[in-house]
Amino acid sequence: MEVIHVNHADHGIDAKPHVMAVGFFDGVHLGHQELLNHAKELAKKNNVLFSVMTFSPHPDEVIKGDNNRKYLSPLPQKIEELEAMGVDKLFVTEFDKTFASIQPADFIQDFIVELNAIHVVVGFDFTFGHKAKGNVQFLQEATKEYPFSLSVIPKKTYLGMKISSTLIREMIQKGKMDLIPYYLGSHYNVSVNLIRSKEKGRLAVTPSGSNLLPNDGSYYVEITQGKRTIQGEYHQYPGMENAEITSHLINRLDQHCSLKFLSKIESVSTVSV
Known part of the structure; x- marks a missing residue:
């Protein structure tokens, strides 16, 4: 091209x-x-x-x-x-x-x-x-x-909603990653830089470009580097300097990778009686 x-x-x-x-x-x-x-x-x-x-x-x-x-x-x-x-x-x-x-x-x-x-x-x-x-x-x-x-x-719609970049942006910010493929055509993918963490099994991440990232929360992700893809989690919460990804295979990764956001990890609350 x-x-x-x-x-x-x-x-x-x-x-x-x-x-x-x-x-x-x-x-x-x-x-x-x-x-x-x-x-x-x-x-x-x-x-x-x-x-x-x-x-x-x-x-x-x-x-x-x-x-x-x-x-x-x-x-x-x-x-x-x-x-x-x-x-x-x-x-x-x-x-x-x-x-x-x-x-x-x-x-x-x-x-x-x-x-x-x-x-x-x-x-x-x-x-x-x-x-x-x-x-x-x-x-x-x-x-x-x-x-x-x-x-x-x-206009192209899905479930009565106009497919638009604005709608997809709102879904990302609300953490509705499992719905994104119905509008985007694929899971949302972001290129990131990796920063080694002092804690084993964790890497800090920053976007390598001006990509939109989801708001605070934890997400299941696919982490891809070259031909290697591993499963992991993405975490971003108030007070964290950078978001982090975790995986039992995290130490195999180098400086850059792409994250495919699959779904939000819903927090589970317990009630004592």
């Missing part, structure tokens, strides 16, 4: 015709996957490249000053996930104050038409341009003037 970093000043990028999916795609969840697969099939049908346009950082970091934002998929992880989806070309668009002020018509001209997208695929609630003035209706009207067509993917 070719990764191209673009900003508002880039013009004249030599791009072959392509079908382009556009969105932030944090987590690349099941709703995103449906959209991406639709774009992929259209690209194959039209014998052109399958491309994606995403943005970095998240708009809230620029518009709302949320500089400590945590992600389901920090950009390096998102790039890997999109490559696994079969994307041929990824445009990573710099979201800065200048880009935030772009008018919707200029976004279409500069980031769709000039990049030679022949078909654009977005979600039903996609917005763009200054103060989110652009939407799917605006894009549809633009197809009458510009040489691209449009697909709008409807």
Whole structure:
């Protein structure tokens, strides 16, 4: 997969015709996957490249000053996930104050038409341009003037709830790890750094990127390093400097690994009578 970093000043990028999916795609969840697969099939049908346009950082970091934002998929992880989806070309668009002020018509001209997208695929609630003035209706009207067509993917739900990055974030923070696969498509996975602990069988962990981690509690996890996967537990409670993982095979691990959160360990209380 070719990764191209673009900003508002880039013009004249030599791009072959392509079908382009556009969105932030944090987590690349099941709703995103449906959209991406639709774009992929259209690209194959039209014998052109399958491309994606995403943005970095998240708009809230620029518009709302949320500089400590945590992600389901920090950009390096998102790039890997999109490559696994079969994307041929990824445009990573710099979201800065200048880009935030772009008018919707200029976004279409500069980031769709000039990049030679022949078909654009977005979600039903996609917005763009200054103060989110652009939407799917605006894009549809633009197809009458510009040489691209449009697909709008409807809302995807599970058990009556819209599948979204926001919902998945809320589930992670509430510790509902066993429900995550129904929305994300897999268990939630985080890359972490390992710090040796004085206590045998324990390692302190810190996220290696800007991943969102669950709130306080204990969780069953799968710990993967290379081709080795072991079962363990993740613990984070008030007063702890860092979260910890425990496993009877913990001493076999090196400095980095990934944690797959399986379910929360519910505390058991006893009542004396």
